Amino acid sequence: MKLCGTLLLASWMAAGAGSAHAAQTAEAGKGDSAANQAVAQAAAPIEDYKIGPQDVLRIDVWKEAELTRTVPVRPDGKISLPLLNDVQAAGLTPAELAKVLTDGLKKFINSPQVTVTVSEINSRRVYVTGEVAHAGAFPLLPNMTVLQALSSSGGFTQFAKTKAIYVLRAENGKQVKHPFNYKEVLAGRKQEENIALEPGDVIVVP
Numbered sequence: 001m002k003l004c005g006t007l008l009l010a011s012w013m014a015a016g017a018g019s020a021h022a023a024q025t026a027e028a029g030k031g032d033s034a035a036n037q038a039v040a041q042a043a044a045p046i047e048d049y050k051i052g053p054q055d056v057l058r059i060d061v062w063k064e065a066e067l068t069r070t071v072p073v074r075p076d077g078k079i080s081l082p083l084l085n086d087v088q089a090a091g092l093t094p095a096e097l098a099k100v101l102t103d104g105l106k107k108f109i110n111s112p113q114v115t116v117t118v119s120e121i122n123s124r125r126v127y128v129t130g131e132v133a134h135a136g137a138f139p140l141l142p143n144m145t146v147l148q149a150l151s152s153s154g155g156f157t158q159f160a161k162t163k164a165i166y167v168l169r170a171e172n173g174k175q176v177k178h179p180f181n182y183k184e185v186l187a188g189r190k191q192e193e194n195i196a197l198e199p200g201d202v203i204v205v206p
Helices: 022-042 094-105 146-152 182-186
Strands: 005-007 056-061 069-072 078-081 085-088 114-120 125-130 136-139 165-171 174-180 202-205
Touching: 056 078, 056 094, 069 078, 085 094, 094 114, 125 146, 146 165, 146 182, 146 202
Parallel strands: 005 114, 125 202
Antiparallel strands: 056 069, 056 114, 078 085, 125 136, 165 174, 165 202
């Protein structure tokens, strides 16, 4: 039976800002619709996702209930399982880890069949702060852009300066500011500002 590692990503719903001005609300609606569609596409199963520390994994061993369990990836990148003890998980895809576990269990079980699922992504996060409805940390989906992350934060407050949004990113030991003009991006201009996010990026809405 072919082993597979399926990455389950939680689906996010964006809410409009109820206290925003009428013009801004109309624009935000268009942006949220486009962003939600992009988020839905990005949330499809991704086989090449690399497991990281603090992710939570579901290990299913067919017909072996005592070995089937949900385990966290420790800060050192390893997981603990019966029979196998500590196993390196960080840096592997779910499919690669499933193969490692299968090979290890062959010493104890005849023809083990293992499936690895990422049930919680905690190792890859971005942050949205400032004048948004729901500031905080959000899982970084594959190829996630600034617009998609803003959609996940629930819309802007009435005080948000949407033309002056920026992304803070650590580059070569320095903090670099990347501008993002929400209205221009919605209008189809300055698409280069809608950059793909990286782990640890902070989106600031002044």
